Amino acid sequence: MRISQLFGKTLREVPAEADTASHQLLLRAGMIHQVAAGVYAYLPLAWRVMKKIEKIIREEMDGAGGQEVMLPVLQPLELWQQTGRDKAFGKSLLVLTDRKERQLALGPTHEEVITELVAHNVQSYRDLPLRLYQIQTKFRDEPRPRAGLVRCREFIMKDLYSFDVDEAGLDESYQKMLQAYRNIYTRCGFAAMLVEADSGAIGGKDSHEFMVIAETGEDEIIYCDKCHYAANVEKAQSVKGKLLAEEPLPMAEVSTPGMKTIEEVSRFLNVPTNKTLKAIFYVADGKLVFVVIRGDLEVNEIKLKNTLHSTDLRLATEGEVTAAGIVAGSASPVGLHGIKVVADDSITSGSNFVAGGNKTDTHLKNVNYPRDFTVDIMADIARAHAGQGCPKCGAPLIATRGIEAGHIFKLGTFLAEKLGASFVDANGVSHPIVMGCYGIGVGRLLAAAIEQNHDAKGIIWPGAIAPYQAYLCPLYREGTQVAEVAERLYRELAAAGLEVLFDDRSESPGVKFSDADLLGIPYRVTVSPRTLQSNSAEVKKRSQKEFELVPLDGVVAKLSEELKEYVRC
RNA sequence: CGGGGUGUGGCGCAGCUGGUUCAGCGCGCAUGGUUUGGGACCAUGAGGUCGGCGGUUCAAAUCCGCCCACCCCGACCA
Incomplete structure (x- = not known):
């Protein structure tokens, strides 16, 4: 893609409405545009990142036995009333009235719809287990959207729902998802901490969240360095510090x-x-x-x-x-x-x-x-604090903040019972289906990736989710071969299957370098009269200061090698 | 919903105490020229119902009232 053609402009100054790193950088990089509170348009660069994240998620879901479906955004309110979760969601559930005066909810999540769908398609234990997922827009009328893509009202989310015959089956689905989630974060290029979570009003016996450590995160995490204990502060336990027992004195x-x-x-x-x-x-x-x-x-x-x-x-x-x-x-x-x-x-x-x-x-x-x-x-109704003892091993606990980048739940049979999703076992006896659900916010993952990977100059995209892999940066000067060499390199890199952002503008070097840093493309390839003297181009990683002079005819091979494992749009 | 804050060209802001001389600055944008290794320079130019409605006044970006939007803290948030 030629930058001269790319839709979206970079900004020098930080828009006043943003005060978290990812929000500021997304706006400065011309990647998102706010349409209303918590409602955003995704420009081409952001959308490419979203698609790459989705692709990784799809591959991992398919690998874990998932089948993708597409579900409606508009859902009859009755369906929510049947499970009673219209009340659990309260005002976050946005309800519309259609021309026939029927009430429809904008889906904040899709358990009801999918359970109803499964109820109509599963009769026997032979139909199970089943793992269905969807990646699509969900809407929650959040009391307070914040931090750009971190907490939106309208957002893209992947949800997988598992349907098993019993708890043992659910455990297996849960473990498969847990591993799939670990794979997703690793492949997306950042660290996520698995923490015990409160399962909230929906109940269920196990629930875990994946936290991306970030100062601006909304959640507090309590963890132990010595053993592997980690929990959301909502759930975290601690050893509260014993006091010496004194002889009771008269009151x-x-x-x-x-x-x-x-x-x-x-x-x-x-x-x-x-x-x-x-x-x-x-x-x-x-x-x-x-x-x-x-x-x-x-x-x-x-x-x-x-x-x-x-x-x-x-x-x-x-x-x-x-x-x-x-x-x-x-x-x-x-x-x-x-x-x-x-x-x-x-x-x-x-x-x-x-x-x-x-x-x-x-x-x-x-x-x-x-x-x-x-x-x-x-x-135990006390809030756990850093410095108190780990409930598992007694070592001092540590506190940090994180962005909830994924949440998995063992739901049990609650929804299946309410919505009549049952199966007949080998003995001809009917049982409710045992369910789990596994959510991951695509846009939030994008925001979290930036929170965790940026510096004062801009974004530093992990290779797998960068909108483009290389930033081709010719520094033009009349009467030289730079333009011609750059055009040729662009064609060759593209022919080799690399995703290249070609800065074909007649801007000064400072402008080009600053934009390259701001956009955070993993590799920058600079061609200038200076590099052409040695018939080479300068290759620099966004994450490093040093650069390397690479002969022109070796640039394609070098980048292909460095970037071979990454996803393409 | 409670508390705080902000709305002035695409972005960042000044002007609001003292109503005319107020609609301005920087960035960006357009055209021409000079430039080109870390956000160049000169010249010329386009672009704003000053969030909206109402009021006070000879006169309102500026004072008053109501409303709206957005941001932050809290509450809330499978």
Whole structure:
């Protein structure tokens, strides 16, 4: 492709709307154009990358026994009502009304449609296992799209759905997908960390996410260097740090005028925060819940939500707390009645805690569990932190941030039951199909690739997904052979099957080099009067500073060799 | 949905406190010329309902009201 013909312009300045690296670079490279919040047009360069990523995904899905299908974007709302997931998605599910006043949802994902499709085509265990996938546009009316292609409302996603006769079959499908996913990330040229994930409202026993480590990532990951433990902070466990057990002392009231927060009380009474008990109030499905946790820890609301089996969890308002007869700032589990108490198991580690006195400006010291109060549920509901112990091996945990680049789930039989997808086994007995689903965002992968592979000058595409493989960069000068040699090289490289971006513009060297760096094409081939003196061209990798002079008749062979394993559009 | 911010040629911005002398600057774009190893230079030129609607006024990019869009933090997010 000649740059003079290429649709899309590079920008010198960073558009004001972007503040993450991938978003800025995608805009500066002229690869995407925002049409509305979280809705983008893909220009030729970006679309080529998308197609390459899709091609890698297709090959891996096919290799793992997948068959590609195409499913509708418009889906009857009734289908979503049948599984109850219209409520689970809430406002993210965009519903339209057609001319006949029928309600249609824009598909945010395709489990319902595909399960219904499978229900009509599978009757026997002989039809299983089945792995179907699709790569297409999905729509979620996200409350807040952000960071360009990282979180869009309209986005291209691959979903594979597995259908097996039993858990063992599901395990096999799951393992196959796990390996396929590892292959995809490796082939796309970047590292993704496999982490344990919360499976969310949909349930299921296993769920993993693939995280691309990036400062700008939306998720926090907790992992261990020593063993292989890694989990999304939503799910992560930790060893919370044991305290020396002291001899329980008699409980006593202390005056704490004006002291409400853990920090204030701890400073005022000169006790460490891990010798205090923190009380937090939530409303779970409409009911007030008293949560108690050691003062140095924080509540992980997702763990709490799972512990309570609630679908709607939020912090209680001050009014709700007061109405329950509790003194905010001095709330106490001691002497509490009529409210469900959930405690983090950290309260069993430590003794002689300072807790609220349930009287204004009053706290209790030397509070001990279970001597002084009882709880309804004891569980791990604490947020894991770096520095705490690994739940597997005890080594200090490390925290980092990542972009969720893939998520795989064991769904079980929930959807099949709701939608009547069943099969008859060898004994003639009917069973629901056991399902799994495996999603990967194509555009998000593209964004993640940039987040992980860029420098101050621009993108540094991994070879396999670069929009072009070589940037042919002649530095023209009248009265020389440069133009002619460049044209010939362009024809030869193209004939050898290489994808070449040919900078045939009459721009100054600085402009051309800057654009080459910004666009991040893996190899740059420079031809100039200077290189022609030795009848050669300069070959430079985008990822390296050094270049190499290669004889003109050896350029095609060299690039062919270097780039042979990569995907072509 | 709560909090904060921004809307002025394709991009980045100034102007808004003091209503005329305000629609301007840089980049980009067009034409011509001089240039060519890290975003060259000169000359000429095109391009804007100042987000929208309404109000105040002799006069509004500028003041007031309402609305819209976009961005950031949070909430939310199989």
